[in-house]
Amino acid sequence: xERVPVLKIGDILLVSIQVDMSDQTAVQLQEDLAERIxxxxxHGVIIDITALDIVDSFVGRMLSTIASISKVLDAExxxxxxxxxxxxxxxxxxxxxxxxxxxxxxxxxxELIAATRDDDYGYDDLDEPGDQSTDxx
Amino acid sequence: xERVPVLKIGDILLVSIQVDMSDQTAVQLQEDLAERIxxxxxHGVIIDITALDIVDSFVGRMLSTIASISKVLDAExxxxxxxxxxxxxxxxxxxxxxxxxxxxxxxxxxELIAATRDDDYGYDDLDEPGDQSTDxx
Numbered sequence: 001x002e003r004v005p006v007l008k009i010g011d012i013l014l015v016s017i018q019v020d021m022s023d024q025t026a027v028q029l030q031e032d033l034a035e036r037i038x039x040x041x042x043h044g045v046i047i048d049i050t051a052l053d054i055v056d057s058f059v060g061r062m063l064s065t066i067a068s069i070s071k072v073l074d075a076e077x078x079x080x081x082x083x084x085x086x087x088x089x090x091x092x093x094x095x096x097x098x099x100x101x102x103x104x105x106x107x108x109x110x111e112l113i114a115a116t117r118d119d120d121y122g123y124d125d126l127d128e129p130g131d132q133s134t135d136x137x
Numbered sequence: 138x139e140r141v142p143v144l145k146i147g148d149i150l151l152v153s154i155q156v157d158m159s160d161q162t163a164v165q166l167q168e169d170l171a172e173r174i175x176x177x178x179x180h181g182v183i184i185d186i187t188a189l190d191i192v193d194s195f196v197g198r199m200l201s202t203i204a205s206i207s208k209v210l211d212a213e214x215x216x217x218x219x220x221x222x223x224x225x226x227x228x229x230x231x232x233x234x235x236x237x238x239x240x241x242x243x244x245x246x247x248e249l250i251a252a253t254r255d256d257d258y259g260y261d262d263l264d265e266p267g268d269q270s271t272d273x274x
Binding site: 002003004005007008009010014016018019048050051081105106107110 | 139140146153185218242243244
């Protein structure tokens with residue numbers, strides 16, 4: 001069975017999908033990713049699909065599932081490297097990749113994840129003064 | 138024909154080899170990498186072989202060729218993610234992976250490349266005073 005490697009780069013896990021995904025490979029990848037997110041405490045998952053000529057409903061569903069699992073484990077998922085033809089086919093097939101965020105390439109995906117985390121921290125910062133004013137009232 | 142994607146992350150190009158390499162795929166990868174090094178001005182190439190169960194003489198030669206091409210284009214090549222079994226087989230087969238540097242994982246590979254570049258700069262710094270003293274003599 002082929003196994004898709006999960007690479008850790010800083011605070012991000014990177015997966016480059018190059019092989020045709022079977023049921024088994026997809027399930028294995030989901031398990032591996034979930035385990036690595038927990039083990040490393042990473043807050044971002046980037047899935048590179050540069051090598052894919054076609055994203056069918058099976059792969060689309062797999063990406064959505066990975067995004068949902070990561071979300072539960074407090075990690076953002078960004079799909080990067082989608083070819084123009086793949087995007088066109090996705091729309092023509094009516095596949096909307098629910099809950100999946102995309103970026104042009106790995107670097108922009110990293111920026112997107114960093115920006116999202118910053119926003120989250122920003123939100124926390126905004127919350128704190130509120131909490132304090134509640135304490136001092 | 139399968140095509141192995143080349144991902145740019147900061148100053149480094151990352152290649153994750155997951156498919157069986159044919160002659161064509163190998164040549165294509167070498168060309169793609171050389172083009173990307175020139176286009177991006179990256180100084181490091183990391184080749185991840187986590188997914189490979191076997192590194193035979195063909196793949197070993199391909200890695201050496203990539204390292205040599207990168208060297209000429211002023212980029213360091215580091216092979217990461219080698220499995221213990223692969224290392225054992227390589228030694229048993231008498232394949233020495235000439236001119237190839239290795240690291241445990243992508244992050245250590247990045248550190249190795251960064252350290253190498255720093256050393257180079259350090260060397261330049263040492264050179265400059267010498268040049269100046271030559272000028273002022």
